[in-house]
Amino acid sequence: MANNYLTSxxxxxxxxxxxxxxILFGAQxxxxxxxxxxxxxxxxxxxxxxxxxxxxxxxxALVIWMVFAMMGSVYWLLPDETGIETVGIGxxxxxxxxxxxxxxxxxxxxxxxxxxxxxxxxxxxxMEGREYLEAPRWADIGxxxxxxGFIYNLYxxxxxxKRTGIVTVLMxxxxxxxxxxxxxxxxxxxxxxxxxxxxxxxxxxxEATWEVFVGAIAAYGLIHMIGAHRKVVEMWLWIEVAMLxxxxxxxxxxxxxxxxxxxxxxxxxxxxxxxxxxxxxAMFIHxxxxxxxxxxAQEAQGKEVSVVTNKxxxxxxxxxxxxxxxxxxxxxxxxxxxxxNLYTHGTQFTSAHGHLAFFGAYATILIGMFYIxxxxxxxxxxxxxxxxxxxxxxxxxxxxxxxxxALTLAGYVQVLVSRAQMGATWAGYFDGQxxxxxxxxxxxxxxxxxxxxxxxxxxxxxxxxxxxATHHER
Amino acid sequence: MAQKSVWSDNRFWxxxxxxxxxxxxxxxxxxxxxxxxxxxxxxxxxxxxxxTKRVPGPTVxxxxxxxxxxxxxxxxxxxxxxxxxxxxxxxxxKELFFGRDDWSQEEAMEMLALGKLASQAKNCMNCHxxxxxxxxxxxxxxxSWLDPMWGPEGPLxxxxxxxxxxxxxxxFLINPSQxxxxxxxxxxxxxxxxxxxxxxxxxxxxxxxxTNGFPRNFGKIKGAVHGK
Amino acid sequence: xxxxxxxxxxxxxxxxxxxxxxxxLVLVFGGFYVGIYTAVKAELxxxxxxxxxxxxxxxxxxxxxxxxxxxxxxxxxxxTLVVAGLSLLLIPHAVYYMLRRVxxxxxxxxxxxxxxVxxxxxQHVQAKNEH
Numbered sequence: 001m002a003n004n005y006l007t008s009x010x011x012x013x014x015x016x017x018x019x020x021x022x023i024l025f026g027a028q029x030x031x032x033x034x035x036x037x038x039x040x041x042x043x044x045x046x047x048x049x050x051x052x053x054x055x056x057x058x059x060x061a062l063v064i065w066m067v068f069a070m071m072g073s074v075y076w077l078l079p080d081e082t083g084i085e086t087v088g089i090g091x092x093x094x095x096x097x098x099x100x101x102x103x104x105x106x107x108x109x110x111x112x113x114x115x116x117x118x119x120x121x122x123x124x125x126x127m128e129g130r131e132y133l134e135a136p137r138w139a140d141i142g143x144x145x146x147x148x149g150f151i152y153n154l155y156x157x158x159x160x161x162k163r164t165g166i167v168t169v170l171m172x173x174x175x176x177x178x179x180x181x182x183x184x185x186x187x188x189x190x191x192x193x194x195x196x197x198x199x200x201x202x203x204x205x206x207e208a209t210w211e212v213f214v215g216a217i218a219a220y221g222l223i224h225m226i227g228a229h230r231k232v233v234e235m236w237l238w239i240e241v242a243m244l245x246x247x248x249x250x251x252x253x254x255x256x257x258x259x260x261x262x263x264x265x266x267x268x269x270x271x272x273x274x275x276x277x278x279x280x281x282a283m284f285i286h287x288x289x290x291x292x293x294x295x296x297a298q299e300a301q302g303k304e305v306s307v308v309t310n311k312x313x314x315x316x317x318x319x320x321x322x323x324x325x326x327x328x329x330x331x332x333x334x335x336x337x338x339x340x341n342l343y344t345h346g347t348q349f350t351s352a353h354g355h356l357a358f359f360g361a362y363a364t365i366l367i368g369m370f371y372i373x374x375x376x377x378x379x380x381x382x383x384x385x386x387x388x389x390x391x392x393x394x395x396x397x398x399x400x401x402x403x404x405x406a407l408t409l410a411g412y413v414q415v416l417v418s419r420a421q422m423g424a425t426w427a428g429y430f431d432g433q434x435x436x437x438x439x440x441x442x443x444x445x446x447x448x449x450x451x452x453x454x455x456x457x458x459x460x461x462x463x464x465x466x467x468x469a470t471h472h473e474r
Numbered sequence: 475m476a477q478k479s480v481w482s483d484n485r486f487w488x489x490x491x492x493x494x495x496x497x498x499x500x501x502x503x504x505x506x507x508x509x510x511x512x513x514x515x516x517x518x519x520x521x522x523x524x525x526t527k528r529v530p531g532p533t534v535x536x537x538x539x540x541x542x543x544x545x546x547x548x549x550x551x552x553x554x555x556x557x558x559x560x561x562x563x564x565x566x567x568k569e570l571f572f573g574r575d576d577w578s579q580e581e582a583m584e585m586l587a588l589g590k591l592a593s594q595a596k597n598c599m600n601c602h603x604x605x606x607x608x609x610x611x612x613x614x615x616x617x618s619w620l621d622p623m624w625g626p627e628g629p630l631x632x633x634x635x636x637x638x639x640x641x642x643x644x645x646f647l648i649n650p651s652q653x654x655x656x657x658x659x660x661x662x663x664x665x666x667x668x669x670x671x672x673x674x675x676x677x678x679x680x681x682x683x684x685t686n687g688f689p690r691n692f693g694k695i696k697g698a699v700h701g702k
Numbered sequence: 703x704x705x706x707x708x709x710x711x712x713x714x715x716x717x718x719x720x721x722x723x724x725x726x727l728v729l730v731f732g733g734f735y736v737g738i739y740t741a742v743k744a745e746l747x748x749x750x751x752x753x754x755x756x757x758x759x760x761x762x763x764x765x766x767x768x769x770x771x772x773x774x775x776x777x778x779x780x781x782t783l784v785v786a787g788l789s790l791l792l793i794p795h796a797v798y799y800m801l802r803r804v805x806x807x808x809x810x811x812x813x814x815x816x817x818x819v820x821x822x823x824x825q826h827v828q829a830k831n832e833h
Binding site: 035038039042043046047050051052053055056114115116117118119120122123126127128129130131134165168188189190191192193194195196198231234235238239241242245246249250252256257258259260261262263265266268342343345346347348350351414419420423424425426427429430433 | 484
């Protein structure tokens with residue numbers, strides 16, 4: 001890592017973002033392991049670092065590392081897309097440190113203060129206690145300020161330089177992404193109203209704006225890694241935006257089946273959820289088609305070499321198309337209809353879907369961006385996989401898939417025992433948890449979690465060392 | 475570039491994407507304007523006048539709550555103060571809550587508000603599910619007020635040595651790790667007596683929210699549903 | 703208007719597994735259909751494999767039917783499922799049609815990426831002037 005080939009300040013800043021994202025990714029997996037151990041050995045760290053604390057850090061680190069990597073990705077691609085250096089890079093650097101410091105403080109408070117008395121000071125300074133949006137209000141406001149700074153940079157750069165389709169989509173998407181966060185900042189005594197707005201943030205992030213974001217990143221990746229035609233890729237990006245927002249925005253209905261909201265959400269949720277997998281299928285075709293087309297054109301010219309300029313990154317991009325389809329598509333689809341969701345809502349099924357969808361749709365492509373950064377930082381023309389990158393890819397993907405299958409089996413036991421037979425009472429819940437399949441599911445989840453974690457360590461080692469490998473074309 | 479098809483025109487797709495997104499967003503906003511008034515919390519006057527709200531007023535804590543199958547809606551609904559001829563809430567039958575059944579709107583609201591705040595301050599949602607959302611490490615709290623385990627015959631009420639459900643729940647919340655409920659115990663979270671009372675009011679109120687029949691077949695004993 | 707209850711019947715306990723498996727397979731077969739179709743069109747697979755794509759789609763349709771009937775969906779949801787199934791059938795055709803058109807129209811630009819960027823710049827300026 002001695003030589004830094006990056007000349008763009010924006011790209012240098014992007015590598016900072018990627019670095020902190022990778023650290024948080026590690027924290028996410030570590031606290032996930034603590035929570036997984038607690039399922040198997042309930043006494044583990046009891047009243048020291050309880051499940052609720054471990055899980056809070058697990059899911060918050062997840063969201064924040066992805067936000068960091070997403071911001072990094074934007075800083076990374078802006079100079080390439082607009083043709084100019086990012087405007088306001090000084091502000092970007094300042095806000096990076098503000099953001100990092102805020103996150104460290106929030107996590108320390110989660111770990112060492114944990115809970116507070118039932119008054120507004122807790123909400124302001126310790127925790128808001130709403131899954132995924134636990135961050136206390138001061139941090140909420142901080143996040144909004146930091147993201148506004150980021151959006152200023154994006155808009156100023158987009159308006160000054162060349163505004164490609166990718167940049168235009170990102171500009172619109174990031175504004176929506178930030179704006180939606182405001183819906184989750186209020187406090188209300190009414191749990192139904194609370195969860196109504198809470199889903200605005202969670203759903204409209206992960207099933208609308210984040211999906212569009214990865215669409216844009218995938219477009220960038222296809223242009224830069226396999227030389228796909230910009231015109232085609234960008235047209236395709238607009239179609240994806242139409243399909244994703246067209247199905248995703250109202251797909252929020254599938255979260256409004258049981259929280260006190262009116263029954264018409266059943267129909268809305270069922271209709272748009274049924275359509276939600278279609279863009280995922282379409283994104284999958286797109287990657288496959290463009291790859292085939294480019295490789296075909298190459299071979300027609302008599303060159304047998306691969307068109308891919310970054311093997312590990314491209315592998316993760318392809319896994320994204322596949323993982324998104326599998327995690328968000330297949331695992332989402334089979335419990336999305338109200339008739340079935342009535343039994344699966346709030347079981348390990350949701351958790352299985354969450355694991356594979358977050359990983360498949362987002363973690364994969366962001367890891368791909370890490371590799372692109374490593375490639376350029378080391379001035380490599382064609383980057384090839386190392387043994388480590390292959391091991392890391394297989395272990396992480398296999399590990400997450402294994403966890404998902406284990407959780408799915410556990411969820412199936414819960415549906416049959418706790419829900420269908422015993423009507424979701426506490427007795428039913430405990431009976432379900434005691435089931436042999438459930439217990440084994442949790443054992444396997446832990447084992448697969450360990451596999452994922454080892455894969456992560458290999459990934460980090462690879463990211464740090466692949467640049468100095470000698471088999472790349474420079 | 476002369477015979478350009480509209481289907482392969484970026485501008486066309488850009489406009490389509492904008493229109494579709496705009497339309498979906500407007501529809502969501504419109505539906506939000508329809509939904510929010512329907513899930514606003516009712517008040518004591520509604521209850522006195524026999525008006526059923528999806529999220530009823532806080533004074534439901536003065537009434538007996540049940541969860542019964544509605545023929546018309548095809549699923550269970552919360553019934554407050556006993557059922558009328560149509561099978562919906564009659565708001566008649568009262569029930570003591572911490573020794574009183576005449577909590578005023580203000581008093582009840584104060585307890586409920588404290589309970590809701592406590593549910594967030596104590597991070598309940600990262601072990602339990604509320605309305606089915608949250609973590610899956612501990613039981614769902616949506617209808618926990620109605621759960622047989624906490625009822626007069628239930629083992630949990632007996633375990634705390636209290637004679638009423640609300641006192642048993644409050645006692646458990648204050649000292650959860652003293653009571654052997656399950657291998658996965660609830661940790662002590664520093665919940666005060668007032669907060670515990672508020673939390674129980676919050677739980678009782680939550681059981682009266684119309685959740686469109688979630689959870690299904692709640693409280694049916696083992697084997698009652700499909701004879702397994 | 704007779705109000706139809708969306709959830710009237712319980713799902714039979716033995717049906718859950720079939721429902722989950724068929725719902726999962728809907729997209730697996732759907733993926734095969736789309737994947738095979740695209741791969742054949744992109745000349746990664748031989749044309750004689752194409753019928754298997756349509757066989758996969760038929761399996762998807764059957765899984766949708768199986769899942770829907772065991773879940774006791776109401777009329778509305780049943781229609782939704784039909785629409786989703788047909789959209790899946792059409793999407794790869796539409797996508798392929800559009801991609802081919804774009805590729806054909808832009809074939810000469812592709813050879814020289816520089817030229818394209820140049821054109822894009824012009825469009826950008828033009829768009830600005832329009833405002």
